[in-house]
Amino acid sequence: MDSMEVNKGIAAVLVAGITFFLSGTVGTILIQEHHLAKPAIKIDIPQTAPSGAPAAPQLTPIAPLLAKADPAAGEADTKKLGCVACHTFTEGGKAGIGPNLYGVVGGPHAHMQGFEYSAALKAKKGPWTFDELNEWLHQPSAYAPGTKMTFAGIKNDKERADVIDYLHTLAAKPEALPSPTEAPPPAAAAAAPAGASPAGEPPVETLLASADPKLGEADTKKLGCIACHTFTDGGKAGIGPNLYGVVGGPHAHMKGFEYSAALKSKQGPWTYDELYQWLKKPSAYAPGTKMTFVGIPDPKERTDVIAYLRSLSPNPEPLPAKK
Ligand code: HEC
Ligand code: HEC
Missing domain, CATH: 1.10.760.10 (Cytochrome c-like domain)
Known part of the structure; x- marks a missing residue:
């Protein structure tokens, strides 16, 4: 055995020792943290307690x-x-x-x-x-x-x-x-429910409770959504996808439509909150989106449109509980 090999031997023992030590440490940390962990709180769900009591x-x-x-x-x-x-x-x-x-x-x-x-x-x-x-x-x-x-x-x-x-x-x-x-x-x-959008906008669940799907339908004409979208069951894609059943459906919900990577990479269903963010400013919610539409700045108009989209289903999603 020349000295090189002795050194390698020592190094190997050291590495093994360090690895053992670290895995021990990490293991302990993981276990301790586990004991300490509180019941998981999903922070994106509004948790405001009723009548001015302190929020969760x-x-x-x-x-x-x-x-x-x-x-x-x-x-x-x-x-x-x-x-x-x-x-x-x-x-x-x-x-x-x-x-x-x-x-x-x-x-x-x-x-x-x-x-x-x-x-x-x-x-x-x-x-x-x-x-x-x-x-x-x-x-x-x-x-x-x-x-x-x-x-x-x-x-x-x-x-x-x-x-x-x-x-x-x-x-x-x-x-x-x-x-x-x-x-x-x-x-x-x-005071603000955690799901509320920033910048002092009222939370979507509050506005949805008084939203008007008929006005929303009129808004889709006034705002020009109909230039790119169809809304009936089985309607064809245009510049944009058909929107029947989009509320509660997955992001990029229309089979066969060529969505942007930006929208396809979004996980989970379209919630009211997400539609509220999306329609406020599509390019901010999904940078790189193909929907070249500036957005609906007015929260009331936006929720009317969401209420209309919600109605486009044999079984509309339940409205969120009013906060
Ligand atoms: C058991 C190994 C492990 C430990 C301990 C660990 N990390 Fe990580 N960390 C990872 C892995 C693996 C990823 C990649 C996660 C993924 O791809 O989902 C990551 C990702 C990250 C990222 C995102 C990196 C990026 O390029 O987006 C940050 C920041 C980070 N860790 C910070 C920390 C900090 C700070 C600590 C200690 C408080 C820590 N990690 C402890 C394994 C670990
Ligand atoms: C200039 C054409 C255009 C206009 C105007 C437009 N959209 Fe879109 N819309 C698109 C395109 C294209 C996509 C697909 C976006 C992507 O892949 O990034 C899309 C996607 C969507 C989606 C997501 C669909 C899914 O399957 O995930 C919704 C919801 C939506 N639009 C609603 C609206 C509403 C409501 C309006 C009017 C306020 C509107 N759009 C105006 C072109 C348009």
């Missing part, structure tokens, strides 16, 4: 937390929490079980070239914002059901913000931190 807990907005966060503590947390078992953080660092994380903040979802991401993460559009990282790291499996990242999440707000603050330093030109005043004040955040 929501994820704390990240902006004010980031204002007080400490990237050095965050770096230490990535070791303590075991992120380092799966991720590297330096520029050009290799993938391990997880992708390298340099430049992830503000980069696209699934940002590392060549890494085999899950379909769940690849389907996410747009850049990783601070808000999205907040949700993701709180509970990866809730943010991206089917993700390959088998990590329970960071439930502690301070720890999560520290880690995000650290990730944000891993760039030649770090993204600007969000202004803490941009976040809604706690009172407003508690």
Whole structure:
């Protein structure tokens, strides 16, 4: 045995030892987190309790937390929490079980070239914002059901913000931190159902309760939807797909219509909330969409149209419970 081989032997033992140590650590973390985990809260479902009682807990907005966060503590947390078992953080660092994380903040979802991401993460559009990282790291499996990242999440707000603050330093030109005043004040955040759209719009379920499908039908003519869409059962596609049965149907619901990748990549059924976002501004809901229509800015008009779309079915979807 020459000294080279002795070195290799020692290295192999060391690697085995480290791997064993890390898998032990990760295992412990996963198990501990599991015990700590609260019953899953689906944060996109409005949870407002009746008659002004405090709303069910929501994820704390990240902006004010980031204002007080400490990237050095965050770096230490990535070791303590075991992120380092799966991720590297330096520029050009290799993938391990997880992708390298340099430049992830503000980069696209699934940002590392060549890494085999899950379909769940690849389907996410747009850049990783601070808000999205907040949700993701709180509970990866809730943010991206089917993700390959088998990590329970960071439930502690301070720890999560520290880690995000650290990730944000891993760039030649770090993204600007969000202004803490941009976040809604706690009172407003508690009053608005979590499913409400931003910018003070009334939630779709409130408006739907008084929406008028007849007006909605008239609006599809006035607004020009009928130039591209048909609405009857079995109607042909035009520039756009037939819309019969779209409410509660899957995204890109018409068989044989050539949808954009942007719309095809959306998962799950068309909910009222999603139609409300989509029709507000298609290009914002699904960047790259083929529907060249600016949107319906007026919430009342938009919900009338949704109420009309809902009626295009032998069994219209139930209206959402009024909040
Ligand atoms: C057991 C291994 C493992 C652990 C522990 C882990 N991750 Fe991950 N991480 C992954 C994998 C695998 C992916 C890719 C997920 C997918 O494709 O669905 C990922 C993806 C990510 C992404 C998205 C990357 C991108 O390019 O879009 C971020 C950010 C991230 N992890 C941060 C963290 C942080 C911070 C921690 C610690 C708090 C952590 N991860 C702990 C395995 C892990
Ligand atoms: C200029 C043509 C055009 C106009 C005007 C238009 N659309 Fe569309 N619409 C499309 C196209 C094209 C698609 C497919 C989009 C894609 O694949 O990204 C689409 C998709 C849709 C979808 C999703 C269908 C599915 O199967 O997932 C809905 C819902 C919809 N449009 C409703 C409307 C309504 C309501 C209006 C009027 C307020 C309207 N559209 C105006 C062309 C148009």
